[in-house]
Amino acid sequence: MPSLIPDGIPRSQQAISVLWPSFIVAIIASGVFFSAFDPRDLIPFNLDIDISPVAAYSIGFLLFWLLASLSSFGTLYFTISNCRFLNKQRD
Amino acid sequence: MATSEATPAEPVLYEAHKKIYPRDVSGYFTRLRVISLVTLLGIYYITPLLQWDGRQAILFDLPARKFYLFGLTLWPQDFIYLAALLILAGLALFFFTAILGRVWCGYACPQTVWTEAYLWMERKIEGNHNQRKKLDKAPTSAAKIRTKALKHTVWIAFSLWTGFTFVAYFTPIDVLAEELLNLNLGPWETFWILFYSFATYGNAGFMREQVCKYMCPYARFQSAMFDSDTLIVAYHPERGEQRGSRRRGVEPATVGLGDCIDCNVCVQVCPTGIDIRDGLQYECIACSACIDACDNIMDKMSYPRGLIRYTTENSAIGKGQKILRPRIMVYAAILLLLSGSLITHVAQRVALDLDVIRDRNTLYRETPEGLIENVYTLKILNMDSKPHRYSLSAEGIDGLKLVSDQAEIEVEAGSVFEMVVRLQADEYNLEARSVEVNFHLQAQDSNHLNASREARFVGPGSS
Structure with missing residues (x-):
C-alpha cells in the first residue's frame, strides 16, 4: 500500500506550506487591521515608546505572519501525524 | 533541492526537483510575450519615479496613513475602495481566464515576468540551454566560478534594484535614494529592501516553475473557470500521430506517420518542463513557447503551421467556438456592475x-x-x-x-x-x-x- 501522501513531502515544501499561506494571510490581516487602527493609538499612555510608523507596521506584519504560521504549522503537524498514525494502523 | 523519502517499493508521490533549462525560442507569440513582459517591468520600475502635484504620483504613505493615487488621496476610511479594487481585479481574472485561459500566467504574472528577466540574464551570461547544462555539469574551475559569480552578481544587483523600487512605493523614492547615498537608511527600510530582494532572487532565480506548481493557488483553481470554449494551448493529436522521425521532404502519409516529427523541441522550450503532447496539464502556464517552437519546425519541414496551437476544446473536435456563453455573460455582468458602482462611488466621494x-x-x-x-x-x-x-x-x-x-x-x-x-x-x-x-x-x-x-x-x- 502506498503511504498517505503528507509523510513524503520534502522538508522544503513543508516549510513553504507553512510560510507561504501565512504570508498571504498576514498581508490581508495587516491591511484590514491597520486601516482600522493607527499604530500610534495602540501604544498605552503610560509607556513611553518612541517607534517610527514604518517600524510599527513592519512589526505588526511580522507578528501577523508569525501567528498565521503557527496556525499553518498546526495544520501541517496534525495532517502529518494523522497520516503516520493511519499508515501504521493499516500496516 | 528537495529529496524524496519514498522507498523504491512505493510510487514516488513527490518527485525530486530537476532543474529545467528552457531552450531559446523565437516567433510571433514570443515577441508578444516579450512586449508584455518588458512593458510590465517598465511600469513597475518607472511608477515610483512619476510625480504628481509636487509629490510622488503613487505612494502608500504609511506614516501619514494616506494612499496617493495620482490626483486621488485615499484615507484609511477609504480602505473599502482598495478592497473593492482587489475584488474587481479578481473578477477580471475570472473573466479573462474563462475566455482566454491562462494568459495571466504566461504573459502577466510577476512570477513569469521576473523569471523571464532572470532567464534572459542567465542566457546572456551562461549561454544557451545546452551551454548552461554543460556548465552546471562541468567540474569546478576558475572559468566556471567566474561565470557563475558574474551571473549571481548581476542577479543580486537586479534584485536589490527591485527591492529598492518596492520600498519606494512606501517611502518617497527621492528620500529613499538620498538615505541610501548617505548610507543612512532606516533599519526597517533596509530590512524590507533586503527581504524583497531575497524573495525576487529566490523566486526568479531558483524556484521559478516550482512556484507555479507548488505555491500558486490560482494554478490550482483556474480549472474551475475553464469550459470547452476556453482558449488553451494544445497539440493536435489527430494530425500529429503517429509521431516519428523522418527525413525532410518526406510526405508523412507515405511512411505511415503523422505530422509530429518527435523532435522534442516543444518539450525543450517549456519553462515548466512538460510535454504538451500529453494533453492539457495544470503545470502548463500557457506561455505559448511550444507553439512558436513547433511552428518553426513545421516551417522547416514545409508542413502547415499549427500542430501545437491556441484552440479550444470545442474547436479542436470540430465544433464552433462560442465566445458569448452564460458563464462569460455572468462574469461580465458582475464585473460591469461592480466597476460601475466603484467608479460612481469614487466620483461621488466627498473629500x-x-x-x-x-x-x-x-x-x-x-x-x-x-x-x-x-x-x-x-x-x-x-x-x-x-x-x-x-x-x-x-x-x-x-x-x-x-x-x-x-x-x-x-x-x-x-x-x-x-x-x-x-x-x-x-x-x-x-x-x-x-x-x-x-x-x-x-x-x-x-x-x-x-x-x-x-x-x-x-x-x-x-x-
Missing part, C-alpha cells in the same frame, strides 16, 4: 468629513441672556488635495444660534482641523430633554463638498 463630539463635562449651561448652551468639539477632515474654506451651520431647533470664536474655517489640504463651537437655544423651543441637531459644513468654493453630522442638544427638560 470632506465632519466629526462632532459633545462636551462631556457639562450637560448644558445657561448664558447670561438666559439661553441654554451646549459645547461641541468639531473635527473637520479635509481629504482633498487642496485647501478649502468652509461655512458651518446648525439646525434642528427653532432660533438655534451657532457661536464660534472662529470667524473663518480654513483647512489645509489633507489635514484635520479641530474647533470648539457653542449652540444656544431658548429653553422655550426645546421639545424634549435631548433634541437632535444637525451640523452642516459647506465648502465655499464647491457645492459638491459638504458634510453633515447629527449631535444631541441637551437642556433641562420640558417643564
Whole structure:
C-alpha cells in the first residue's frame, strides 16, 4: 500500500506550506487591521515608546505572519501525524 | 533541492526537483510575450519615479496613513475602495481566464515576468540551454566560478534594484535614494529592501516553475473557470500521430506517420518542463513557447503551421467556438456592475468629513441672556488635495444660534482641523430633554463638498 501522501513531502515544501499561506494571510490581516487602527493609538499612555510608523507596521506584519504560521504549522503537524498514525494502523 | 523519502517499493508521490533549462525560442507569440513582459517591468520600475502635484504620483504613505493615487488621496476610511479594487481585479481574472485561459500566467504574472528577466540574464551570461547544462555539469574551475559569480552578481544587483523600487512605493523614492547615498537608511527600510530582494532572487532565480506548481493557488483553481470554449494551448493529436522521425521532404502519409516529427523541441522550450503532447496539464502556464517552437519546425519541414496551437476544446473536435456563453455573460455582468458602482462611488466621494463630539463635562449651561448652551468639539477632515474654506451651520431647533470664536474655517489640504463651537437655544423651543441637531459644513468654493453630522442638544427638560 502506498503511504498517505503528507509523510513524503520534502522538508522544503513543508516549510513553504507553512510560510507561504501565512504570508498571504498576514498581508490581508495587516491591511484590514491597520486601516482600522493607527499604530500610534495602540501604544498605552503610560509607556513611553518612541517607534517610527514604518517600524510599527513592519512589526505588526511580522507578528501577523508569525501567528498565521503557527496556525499553518498546526495544520501541517496534525495532517502529518494523522497520516503516520493511519499508515501504521493499516500496516 | 528537495529529496524524496519514498522507498523504491512505493510510487514516488513527490518527485525530486530537476532543474529545467528552457531552450531559446523565437516567433510571433514570443515577441508578444516579450512586449508584455518588458512593458510590465517598465511600469513597475518607472511608477515610483512619476510625480504628481509636487509629490510622488503613487505612494502608500504609511506614516501619514494616506494612499496617493495620482490626483486621488485615499484615507484609511477609504480602505473599502482598495478592497473593492482587489475584488474587481479578481473578477477580471475570472473573466479573462474563462475566455482566454491562462494568459495571466504566461504573459502577466510577476512570477513569469521576473523569471523571464532572470532567464534572459542567465542566457546572456551562461549561454544557451545546452551551454548552461554543460556548465552546471562541468567540474569546478576558475572559468566556471567566474561565470557563475558574474551571473549571481548581476542577479543580486537586479534584485536589490527591485527591492529598492518596492520600498519606494512606501517611502518617497527621492528620500529613499538620498538615505541610501548617505548610507543612512532606516533599519526597517533596509530590512524590507533586503527581504524583497531575497524573495525576487529566490523566486526568479531558483524556484521559478516550482512556484507555479507548488505555491500558486490560482494554478490550482483556474480549472474551475475553464469550459470547452476556453482558449488553451494544445497539440493536435489527430494530425500529429503517429509521431516519428523522418527525413525532410518526406510526405508523412507515405511512411505511415503523422505530422509530429518527435523532435522534442516543444518539450525543450517549456519553462515548466512538460510535454504538451500529453494533453492539457495544470503545470502548463500557457506561455505559448511550444507553439512558436513547433511552428518553426513545421516551417522547416514545409508542413502547415499549427500542430501545437491556441484552440479550444470545442474547436479542436470540430465544433464552433462560442465566445458569448452564460458563464462569460455572468462574469461580465458582475464585473460591469461592480466597476460601475466603484467608479460612481469614487466620483461621488466627498473629500470632506465632519466629526462632532459633545462636551462631556457639562450637560448644558445657561448664558447670561438666559439661553441654554451646549459645547461641541468639531473635527473637520479635509481629504482633498487642496485647501478649502468652509461655512458651518446648525439646525434642528427653532432660533438655534451657532457661536464660534472662529470667524473663518480654513483647512489645509489633507489635514484635520479641530474647533470648539457653542449652540444656544431658548429653553422655550426645546421639545424634549435631548433634541437632535444637525451640523452642516459647506465648502465655499464647491457645492459638491459638504458634510453633515447629527449631535444631541441637551437642556433641562420640558417643564
